[in-house]
Amino acid sequence: GAGVSQSPRYKVAKRGQDVALRCDPISGHVSLFWYQQALGQGPEFLTYFQNEAQLDKSGLPSDRFFAERPEGSVSTLKIQRTQQEDSAVYLCASSLAGTGARQPQHFGDGTRLSIL
Amino acid sequence: DAKTTQPPSMDCAEGRAANLPCNHSTISGNEYVYWYRQIHSQGPQYIIHGLKNNETNEMASLIITEDRKSSTLILPHATLRDTAVYYCIVRAGGVTDKLIFGTGTRLQVFP
Numbered sequence: 001g002a003g004v005s006q007s008p009r010y011k012v013a014k015r016g017q018d019v020a021l022r023c024d025p026i027s028g029h030v031s032l033f034w035y036q037q038a039l040g041q042g043p044e045f046l047t048y049f050q051n052e053a054q055l056d057k058s059g060l061p062s063d064r065f066f067a068e069r070p071e072g073s074v075s076t077l078k079i080q081r082t083q084q085e086d087s088a089v090y091l092c093a094s095s096l097a098g099t100g101a102r103q104p105q106h107f108g109d110g111t112r113l114s115i116l
Numbered sequence: 117d118a119k120t121t122q123p124p125s126m127d128c129a130e131g132r133a134a135n136l137p138c139n140h141s142t143i144s145g146n147e148y149v150y151w152y153r154q155i156h157s158q159g160p161q162y163i164i165h166g167l168k169n170n171e172t173n174e175m176a177s178l179i180i181t182e183d184r185k186s187s188t189l190i191l192p193h194a195t196l197r198d199t200a201v202y203y204c205i206v207r208a209g210g211v212t213d214k215l216i217f218g219t220g221t222r223l224q225v226f227p
Contacts, residue, residue: 033214
């Protein structure tokens with residue numbers, strides 16, 4: 001497809017399990033972002049990649065959160081030892097250029113993570 | 117923190133223009149105003165952006181005041197499918213160029 005694709009669409013895990021969320025950005029997009037959206041709130045920034053380089057991870061809430069984009073295309077957000085407060089929608093976005101406020105970010109529909 | 121202020125909710129009759137205001141009084145000269153919307157269970161959808169001039173595309177028009185401290189998103193003929201949360205975002209670019217969302221305006225279009 002032409003848009004950002006995220007999988008799985010829904011994920012249910014038990015507290016303490018590890019999870020991996022996948023993002024396929026739009027082909028050719030240099031920049032990739034992960035956001036976390038709690039119920040009733042706007043999305044909050046987690047981390048940013050330019051190609052394979054992770055240039056900003058200031059939004060990751062703890063060291064249990066890890067993201068990678070090894071070949072500068074597909075990205076994976078991993079959460080280790082999940083906690084109930086990790087329950088949220090995780091959104092991925094990509095944009096064409098490396099930086100610059102003229103390039104809009106295009107979002108996937110997210111992965112809804114529920115921790116039991 | 118978000119640099120914008122929006123009303124929490126608005127209503128609009130189908131077929132009428134929806135005018136969504138946004139205050140961004142601390143905006144800097146190189147910061148763009150972006151609008152996104154989020155329909156239930158979907159990711160945010162890009163609508164339009166501008167720096168200082170008014171902008172129009174197939175979805176909406178963006179009117180930015182001369183002092184750039186506020187803007188209005190106009191949906192000229194609202195439909196039921198325009199019911200969504202609308203986010204106004206001031207975006208500076210820079211190394212990360214991340215979006216900082218506020219709580220947005222929940223627009224309800226009614227028949």
